[in-house]
Amino acid sequence: MDDGAGTGADSEGPPGRERTAGESRVDELLTRAAGGDEQAFAGVYDTLAPPVMGLAFRVLRDEAQAEEVTQEVMVEVWRTADRFRPERGAARNWVLTLAHRRAVDRVRSVVSGRARELRTGARDLDRPFDTVAEEVEEREEHRRVFRCLAELSRQLRLPLVLAYYEGLTYAEVADSLATPAGTIKSRMRRGLRRLRECVESGS
Amino acid sequence: MTVGGGDPHDDVGAYTLHALPPDEEAAFENHLASCAACREEAAGLAATAAMLGAAEHRTPSPEVRRRVLAQIGTVRQERHGERGGEDAGEAVRAARRARRGKRVLGFALAASVAAAAAFGGIAWWQHSEADTAREQVHEANAGAEALAGVLAAPDATISTARLADGATAGVVTSRAKGEAAFIASGLPRLSGAKVYELWYEEGGAYRAAGLLPGAGGELAHVLEGPLDGATAVGITVEPAGGSRQPTTTPLGVIALPA
Numbered sequence: 001m002d003d004g005a006g007t008g009a010d011s012e013g014p015p016g017r018e019r020t021a022g023e024s025r026v027d028e029l030l031t032r033a034a035g036g037d038e039q040a041f042a043g044v045y046d047t048l049a050p051p052v053m054g055l056a057f058r059v060l061r062d063e064a065q066a067e068e069v070t071q072e073v074m075v076e077v078w079r080t081a082d083r084f085r086p087e088r089g090a091a092r093n094w095v096l097t098l099a100h101r102r103a104v105d106r107v108r109s110v111v112s113g114r115a116r117e118l119r120t121g122a123r124d125l126d127r128p129f130d131t132v133a134e135e136v137e138e139r140e141e142h143r144r145v146f147r148c149l150a151e152l153s154r155q156l157r158l159p160l161v162l163a164y165y166e167g168l169t170y171a172e173v174a175d176s177l178a179t180p181a182g183t184i185k186s187r188m189r190r191g192l193r194r195l196r197e198c199v200e201s202g203s
Numbered sequence: 204m205t206v207g208g209g210d211p212h213d214d215v216g217a218y219t220l221h222a223l224p225p226d227e228e229a230a231f232e233n234h235l236a237s238c239a240a241c242r243e244e245a246a247g248l249a250a251t252a253a254m255l256g257a258a259e260h261r262t263p264s265p266e267v268r269r270r271v272l273a274q275i276g277t278v279r280q281e282r283h284g285e286r287g288g289e290d291a292g293e294a295v296r297a298a299r300r301a302r303r304g305k306r307v308l309g310f311a312l313a314a315s316v317a318a319a320a321a322f323g324g325i326a327w328w329q330h331s332e333a334d335t336a337r338e339q340v341h342e343a344n345a346g347a348e349a350l351a352g353v354l355a356a357p358d359a360t361i362s363t364a365r366l367a368d369g370a371t372a373g374v375v376t377s378r379a380k381g382e383a384a385f386i387a388s389g390l391p392r393l394s395g396a397k398v399y400e401l402w403y404e405e406g407g408a409y410r411a412a413g414l415l416p417g418a419g420g421e422l423a424h425v426l427e428g429p430l431d432g433a434t435a436v437g438i439t440v441e442p443a444g445g446s447r448q449p450t451t452t453p454l455g456v457i458a459l460p461a
Contacts, residue, residue, distance in 0.1 A: 038275060045271060053267075054259030070263050071271055078275040082282055088246065093253035100256050104221045105444025108396065145254045163222040164255050169396075170217040171224070182213070189216030189248075196251040 023090045030091040034081035041078055048092060049074060052099040059103040059167050060110075069106055073099045100164070107167040148198035156191035159184050215241055219248040225398050225443050229416035279429055366390075366438065366455035370419075374436045374457045381430045383459070385415075385438070386423045393417035396443035401426055403433035404456065412436070414445045435459055 019027065026047050032040035052073050057066035077095055084094050149157060162168045162176060170188060174181040214231045217223045223231060235241050363373040372387040385401050393399070399415035403426065413427040415438075426436065437453040439446075 034280070036280060038272070041275060042272060045268060049268065049271075050260035050262050051257045053263045054261040055256040057261050058259055066261070067263050067267050071267050071274075074271045075274050075278055078271075078280065079278050080281050082280065089250055092257060093250050096253040096256040097249055100252070101221055109442050109444045109446075142254075142258045145258065149255070160220065160255070163217070163220040164252060168222065169224055170220075170222045173222065185213040185217050186210070187216075188220055188222065189213050192216050192219060192248045192251055195255075196247060199251065199254065 019090060023092065026091045027084075027086045030077075030081055030084050030094075031086065033078060034084060041081075044077065044091070044095075045074055048077075048095045051092065051096060055096060055099050056103045056106075058165050059100075059107050065106060065110070066103075069099070069102050073102050076102075104167040108169075111167075144202070145195070145199055148195050151198060152191055152194055156187050156194060159187045160191045160195070163188065212238075212241060212244075215245050215248060219245060219252050224396050225416050226392065226418040229418040360460045362457050362459060364455050364457045367452075368454055370454070372438065372455055372457060374459060376430065376459050378430065383426045383430050383433070383436060384423060385413075385426055385436060387415075387438075388421045390415075390419035390422060392419045393440060397440050398443055398445060400439050400441040400445045400449070402437040402439065402449060402453075403428065403430070404435040404437055405431065405433045409437065409449055411445060411447060414441075417443075433459060434461075 026044060029040045029043040029047070033044055049070055053066055053070045056069040056073070057063065060066050060069065073095070076098055084091060149160070152160075158177060159170075159173050162173045163170065168176065170184050171181055173188075174184040177184070211231075211234060214223065214227065214234070218228065218231050235245065358379045359375050359377045361373055361375050363371065366372050366387070368391050370387050370389040370391070372385065372390075374383050374385055376383045383403075390399065396417075398417045399419070399422075401412040401415065401424065402409040403412045404410075410428060410433075413424055415422050415424055435456050435458045437449065437456040439449040439451045439453050441450060
């Protein structure tokens with residue numbers, strides 16, 4: 001399947017770069033889907049359902065729940081496709097933002113905050129990052145994101161990983177790391193900024 | 204919007220990671236309404252966060268594809284200008300950009316105007332900026348239309364009620380447009396990770412019709428999904444993220460005219 005994401009080293013640029021042919025193709029499919037084109041939507045599904053499912057599974061760790069979230073997200077994409085604005089970013093980013101929101105809402109409704117903190121485990125805080133890093137797709141742009149994530153100090157990396165992949169709120173992250181909540185918020189912001197700079201510099 | 208002081212702008216990181224509880228998220232969105240630099244930063248960081256999300260691919264079973272493609276045949280797509288509450292916020296943001304220096308909160312303003320339209324003359328609408336606000340919302344052309352569209356529909360009818368928690372609520376219904384807007388004033392702030400959820404009631408069954416932030420206060424929201432044959436609109440308190448079916452006794456069920 002040509003999933004539109006490409007495989008070459010320069011296939012998916014970070015934000016700010018020109019879109020690749022694959023990205024533009026999904027953007028165009030989604031724009032057509034917004035006009036009611038079901039066939040175009042099937043193309044959007046085939047391209048984006050695998051990363052949506054990958055993210056949902058990463059957060060929920062349950063195949064059936066991840067499939068339910070994937071279904072909800074893809075139907076929401078169809079329903080609200082008219083809100084997609086290609087000039088504000090790639091379709092894939094828009095869809096993954098929706099998917100992350102849904103996955104996090106779901107994990108918070110089915111796994112209590114305490115249990116989510118515990119499942120990361122005080123001695124095991126590095127595990128979420130390690131397992132993601134192991135399973136990351138063998139694509140250059142993804143390797144680059146994870147190289148950048150790995151280059152962040154642990155202080156900046158952990159809050160990002162615990163919030164994004166474990167669905168913890170900043171207060172729960174603060175609790176897990178026994179660090180003041182305000183400090184965690186500030187680290188989340190700095191961590192994302194550093195990550196962005198690193199990815200954009202292409203190093 | 205920040206616990207224990209600190210820079211409120213630091214919330215942008217937690218916001219992007221979906222790591223703010225619903226009340227702080229709503230507060231930060233209000234802040235975004237008045238902070239162009241914050242909106243720009245949030246958009247940039249969201250693109251970075253999405254890259255973290257794109258790392259793993261996992262193919263769902265073919266059954267999921269089949270269900271999704273079957274479902275979209277029955278799901279009505281939103282069209283530009285038919286959107287819900289968040290776009291009312293966007294419209295007010297646009298209006299605010301056009302008029303410098305007005306210190307009003309975007310969403311609260313839209314809600315106030317909508318509430319004024321719905322409750323006309325009710326005493327709580329005594330805001331000195333009422334006229335300015337009306338004018339601003341009138342000027343804004345994008346999302347406020349969703350709300351205004353329902354409010355201004357020729358067949359719009361208004362049903363009001365007092366909720367169990369003392370809040371005032373109303374539903375503006377347009378059968379011709381197949382839409383309804385929910386408007387409330389004085390909704391209490393919910394504690395913990397809870398939100399308000401709206402429901403369409405039809406033949407004794409409830410259909411989820413959208414979430415409202417647990418921060419409460421004055422709210423206006425175009426209900427999600429088609430009005431169809433709904434005979435009432437209900438509101439309940441639900442865990443963050445909402446529920447598929449109500450899990451608490453409704454604070455109120457407002458009957459709609461046929």
